[in-house]
Amino acid sequence: MHSIIGHSKIGHSKFGTSVALALLLAACNTxxxxxxxxxxxxxxxxxxxxxxxxxxxxxxxxxxxxxxxxxxxxxxxxxxxxxxxxxxxxxxxxxxxxxxxxxxxxxxxxxxxxxxxxxxxxxxxxxxxxxxxxxxxxxxPTDANYKRLSAAYRKLSRQPDGPAPAIAGTGEAIEPNAVDPRIPAIARELVVLDYLPAEGAQGDRYTPAMVAAVRTMQADYGMKPDGLIGNEALAILNMSDLDRARAIAIAMERVRWLDRNPPATRIDVNLAAARLTYWRDGKIVDSRKVVVGEPDTETPQLGSPIFRLVANPTWTVPRSIQKKELASKGAGYLRANNMAWKDGWIVQQPGPKNSLGLVKFDMQNEHAIYLHDTPAKAMFNMVQRQRSHGCVRVEDALGFAEMLARDEGVLDEWHKARATGKETFVKLPRQIPVRMLYHTVLFDEAGEPIVRNDPYGWDDRIGSALGFKAGKALRVKSDAADVGP
Structure with missing residues (x-):
């Protein structure tokens, strides 16, 4: 998959999605x-x-x-x-x-x-x-990808009303190792949704690799992870042409919301895909996974700049997390996690167990949303990464902080701040704009629009406002695994 501007290939994602998260995030330079x-x-x-x-x-x-x-x-x-x-x-x-x-x-x-x-x-x-x-x-917008969306929408709109699902159900589940003519279409959707590597989509046999992918998908959506492809699994994998047309119309609307001339240096976070793109002087220079808010504590769609890096941050636990997650914890839990009461708040001191990890990217907004490191590295291996309490956890956050510090000319100050072992602030000479966006359509390497899942169910309200009947909005299971922000 590629960005809405150019065909840069950066990162290490499956089947080229590392730059695809930038799809629809850039807006055109008209x-x-x-x-x-x-x-x-x-x-x-x-x-x-x-x-x-x-x-x-x-x-x-x-x-x-x-x-x-x-x-x-x-x-x-x-x-x-x-x-x-x-x-x-x-x-x-x-x-x-x-x-x-x-x-x-x-x-x-x-x-x-x-x-x-x-x-x-x-x-x-x-x-x-x-x-x-x-x-x-x-x-x-007049960029090439908006035109591709337009062409795809017109093609889908010419289909008869109420088209049949792409993958028909037969009433019987597909079992492991079964041979079924629907397998190629199922495999393609698993690849699109990031559950299966592209090389795993071959033949018409339900292979062990596909079974593992289906089990992961079932777990993400709160189903019994038995690996059987029944009606529930098909409901996730199956999308009619009508569903696709609606999603593409919504994608065009979201692009029209965006400034046609966004800052050339910025950070875009696609909440739906849980991916981050770093633009420098109009070019994509980095792309990486993030963990964003779970469906009950969604990360809001913000425009908010990073104004400083925080080395070895402390974390003042918000009241909501304190009441929901820590109310039943005793003094032993607080000591084990380097937490203590201070002025009526629970504060976690710097260190490897700190929920903010070793770096926080301080942002200016009234919603207390920011980017940060995390000790819960395993979450980056999940396909559905809507797992936090609202803030954005960055994969290899220390490496990303190093990159920003170098690009902004404060690398020496950053190294000194880290070496203190204490919470230390490094102000950036200029703020870096961040846009928290939500886009459920990406492009594959051939430039064709790919409709991804809608983890927050946010497409429905736009679709309804555009005059479409409600489509499917299957949401990921809400089960944040730790107390981090």
Missing amino acids: QPAEQTAGSNASEAAQPAQWSDRTSKQLRDAIAARADHGLDHLPFAASGSDNAALTKQALDFAGALARGATDPAKLYEVYTVPRPDPDLRAGLAAALRADDISGWLNGLA
Whole structure:
């Protein structure tokens, strides 16, 4: 799989997913819509005058809205006069430029920067130029992967209503070593979901490697891990063309939410895939696994910068974890884990047992969300890594901190801070923006959209707002294994 920009191959993930997490995280480097609006404020303030030509251009653009997965929304005009056409144009332009939905209303928390073009000025300029088509075409993302999503959606939308599942059920479970014509399709889905290496998808026999993959998947979703492919397992693996079309329309909407010109140096975290991408000067330089919030304590979609590295951090246990996880623990547990009461709070001192590990990446937000190390390294070997209480645990966090410190010119200060063995802060000379995003569609190496699972069940609210019927949203089992943040 590859990033939405370029074809860099970095990391060590199965079948090339190391860079795929950047899919839909980058947004394209198109010019902001307001730059097409004209610069003369007095001209922009003139009443917009519609002609037969521009009215037809607007009608044609709305008729082709399936190109953006918006064909389940009407965008109907309440009349044919100047005011009605203007409102219709602004509604449709807003959907292209910023999304047809408002993520801040769909989610309790959404602070990722969004586009904010001056659509009224843009419309006025387009009407003066007699070119509504050109203006509208410049509002939506124009990068290659958005176009691939569009093409895939149009292809799926041409299928008959209510298409049959790709993997039909027969009423009998597929047992280990059985030969079944559905096995190749099942193996492909196991590869897509990261449960099976690509080389394991061969032939039509239910191999031991596939059995192990199915057992892991069953455990992740709270099923009995017996390795039998019955109706429950098929419900996870099976996705109809209708499900795929809905997921791709949602993916396009999420991309439209994003700033077309994100910071060239930044960190993007895909919560759905539990992967991190580090961009430096517009290029992907690192990609690694993370552990994010479990379904009952989801990591919110934030735009929040890292402003300092913390060596040998202490951890002040939040009240929620203190009450839920530690209320029944005695003094012996606290001593064994290097914890003590301080000013009415439980504080864990620096050391190898500290739940933040050996480094914390301090971020500026009111939700106490940050990146950090962890002593629970085994969690990075899980396929479904939605396992924390909300913060983001980084694979080889010390190596990542070393990379950031070197790139920001504070490597010596970082080494000295680590050597103290005490909590020590190293301020970065410039803040590094972080975007916590949620994307369930990636691309394979051939550039085809791949629909992944929806661990938080967050696709449904967007799909409903876009006019789709509810799809399946199978959630991972909620069972965080430790008391860490």
